Amino acid sequence: MKTLRRFSQNRFFSHLRISAAVTFVAAAAVSAIASFTADPEARLTNDDPALSGYTSDYTLVTGIPYT
Known part of the structure; x- marks a missing residue:
């Protein structure tokens, strides 16, 4: 028998x-x-209402908020 x-x-x-x-x-x-989706109930730290919402990178680095 031959090999295929x-x-x-x-x-x-x-x-x-x-x-x-x-x-x-x-x-x-x-x-x-x-295919896995992220948890929609997860909050980012910059979304925390106790921290007054979003904090910019400039404010975090310099400590001086800008308007």
């Missing part, structure tokens, strides 16, 4: 098959991570 061509030890197709598998696994991982 797709099972032959052709180095090019072996590398191509491994590269394709790695690409598909990476694409699956990226799509799985991208």
